[in-house]
Each structure stands twice: as structure tokens, then as C-alpha cells.
Amino acid sequence: MIQISNVSKSYTSEETIGPLNINIPKAGLTSLIGPNGAGKSTTLLMIGRLLDIDNGQIQVANMDVSGSKSKDLAKILTILRQENHFVTRLTVRQLVGFGRFPYSKGRLTSEDESIISKYIDFLELTKLENRYLDELSGGQRQRAYVAMVLCQETEYVLLDEPLNNLDVARSVQMMGHLREAANELGRTIVTVMHDINFAAKYSDRICAMKKGQIAAFGSVDEIMQAELLTDIFETQIEIIQGPYGGVAIY
Template identity: 85%
Template sequence: MIQIENVKKSYTSEAAIGPLNIEIPKAGLTSLIGPNGAGKSTTLLMIGRLLDSDGGRITVADMDVSSSKSKDLAKVLTILRQENHFVTRLTVRQLAGFGRFPYSKGRLTNEDEEIISKYIDFLDLTALENRYLDELSGGQRQRAYVAMVLCQETEYVLLDEPLNNLDVARSVQMMEHLKYAASEFGRTILTVLHDINFAAKYSDRICAMKHGRIAAFGTVDEIMKPELLTDIFETKIEIMQGPYGPIAVY
């Protein structure tokens, strides 16, 4: 599981995260939701050790994130942040191959190649695997980065806004892929989402944040309450029952 104990991050006296205390169970898909500035991405980056906390303790699979060796943590935890800055001339397959670095150290084996092909196929990128990243649409690049993350084959996967640059159809497809990866591959996926209804349809659990604190954490039915969401987002939200579960209506 992911355990966060009294974790804090301060930027100014008026901009601070925490203290955060939460246990995210192993396996399944958990979504972080909340208004802009709630602290969702900051929390994810601290769990992924891309941002230092100012106090508290974070453990992933009983490994202390702040003190574990990078080579060991990289076999347990992987993270994809919002801003991807690869500007070199890489193909989709080469990018996905970076996910195998903790194991191959740059020398890909036949097993590595099979794993790369598995996730390129999984994300419907086979026809694009020899295309360069700068030749792709934003949505195609986003799927390529997710393929790279899945190729690392860690038990824990952190994704910051994986639906960036995706249209509605591709967003649905991406969430279906992530849900399948969580259920069939046994991954523990923690993702930041801005769309409440995508979170409601595909998540096993939802963590709602507001003003740098955890406002609520629970199952979809426990979080998809009009009073709770209205308070968190500070705008009136109603809940309707759709064919696939609760739907938030603004």
C-alpha cells in the first residue's frame, strides 16, 4: 500500500500542502480529484520522489520513498508527470524502451523487447511504433509516454493528468486501458484527474482534495455525493444515476 503520514509541503505562508494522512490500498485504480490548486499534483510528485516534502513520511510497498535507493524504488514505483520534455529524435518504440532501463541498463534483452511490444500493442500503438514523437499528435504522444511507464512493470504507477491532449474517445480508451491494467495486471494506479465523471466511472477509490488537504477518501458511491462535491468544488453539483453509475451535473 501507499502510506502518507503527516506529510507537508510549504511554498509560502498562504500556499501549503498538508498535513496529509492517508493509506491507499494495494491494487486497483485510485483517482485524485479536486479544484485547481488543491494540491493533487504536488501530492503525486511527493509520492513519486520528484518533489521533496517538508516533513512527514511516505512509504510505498513498505519502502521509505525518501531514503530508498533509486535503483530499488524504480522496480516498485514509476511516475509520469504532466510536463514531458523529450525533444530528441525518438521513435515510439525507443521511448517505450526507456521503461526497461531499471532492468536492462540500456541493453535490451529479448524479454525486454517482448514486454515493450506487449504494451505498445496494449495501447494501440503498433502502427506508430517506428514513428518519431515529433510526428505524432499530442494524444498519440501521451499514449506513448503511458506505454513507457507501463513497460517499467512496477506494481505502483503514478499518472499526473494522463488524459491531457486526448479527445473524448481517446480519453475513454485510455481509462479503459488503465482500469484493465489495474485489474488484470494487478497494478496499483494512482492518477490525477480533473473530470469527476471519468473518475467516477473508472476508479475503485477516489481521494478528494481541497486547499492542500484531503477532504474525503472512499469508494465512488461514498464520494459521489452532491453535498460533498458542492463543498469541495465550491459550485453546485447534482448527482444523477446514469447507466454506468453516478454522474456529476454542474
């Protein structure tokens, strides 16, 4: 479980996140949604200890995020920041192999190589594993980065806007992989999502944020309510119940 207790972060007297209080259950896929500036990415970065908290406590699997050693935290929690992606003369396999660093310290064993191959196959990158990152499309690179964080084999996986810069077809493909990782690999995945339709279709739970606060947290059915979403996004939203789930109309 991810436990966030009275957590706050202040940038200026007028720009404050929190206090946040929420318990995200173990396993499944939880999406953070809300308008720009709601605090979604800030919250994710604080959970992943890429951003210090001013007050409160965050625990992941009963481990205090702020006080734990990096080498210990890296074995239960991994985070992928969208803006930290880089394109360099690394092959897909070399990139995915970075996920084993907390265990191998750069000296890959035969077991590490087997795990790397497992996640290359899982993200359908087998034919691309010897290609360089700068030879790939944006969607292919995105899959390679997700394979890298899954290869770290942490129970908790944090993804900041995993659908950024992906077209609809590639977004569907990516969410299918994440759903599969939650179902088949038992991972607890927390994502920042801008598209509430994708959040509704693939998530187990949704955390809706507004103005640095948690406005609502619950199941997809509980959050995908027109009145609630209209209030959060401050624009009229209608929910159409179709054969593939709710669709939000702006």
C-alpha cells in the same frame, strides 16, 4: 500499499500542503480530484519523490520513499509527469524501451525486447512502433508515454493528468487502457484527474482534496455525493444516476 503519514510541504506561510494522512490500498485505480490548487499534483509528486517533503513519511510497499536508493525505488514505483513530455526524433519503440532502463541500463536483452513488444501491443501501438513521436497525434503520444511507464513493470504507477489535451473519445480510450492495466496486470494506479465524471466511471477509489488537505477518501459511491462535491468544489453540483453511473452537473 501507499502510506502517507503526517506529510506536509510549505511553499509560503500561506501556501501549505498537509499534513496529509492516507493509506491507498494495493491494486486498483485511485483518482485524486479537487479544484485547481487543491494539492493533487503536489501530493502525487511527493509520492513519486519528484518533490521533497518537509515533514512526515511516505512509504510505498513498505519502502521509505525519501530514504530509498533510486535504483531500488525505480523497480516498484514509476511516475509520469504531464509537463515532462517531450517530442523528439525517437520512435515509439525507442521511447517505450526507456521503461526497461532500471533493469537493462541501456543494454536491452531479448527478454526486454519481448516486454517492450508486450506493452506496445497492450496500448494498441503496434502499427505505430516505428513512427517518430513528432509524427504522432497528441493522443497517440500519450499512449506511447503510458506504455513506457507500464513497460517499467512497477507495481505502482503514478500518472499526473493522463487525460490532459485528450478529446472525449481519446479520454475514454485511455481510461479503458488504465482500467485494463489495473484489472489484468494487477497494477496499483494513482492518477490526478480534473474530470470527476471520468474519475467516477473508471476508479475504484477517489481521494478528494481541497486547500491542501484531504477532504474525503473512499469508494466512488461514497465520494460521488452532491453535498460533498458541492462543498469541495464550492459550486453547486447535482448527481444524476444514469445507466452509465453518476454524472456531475455544474
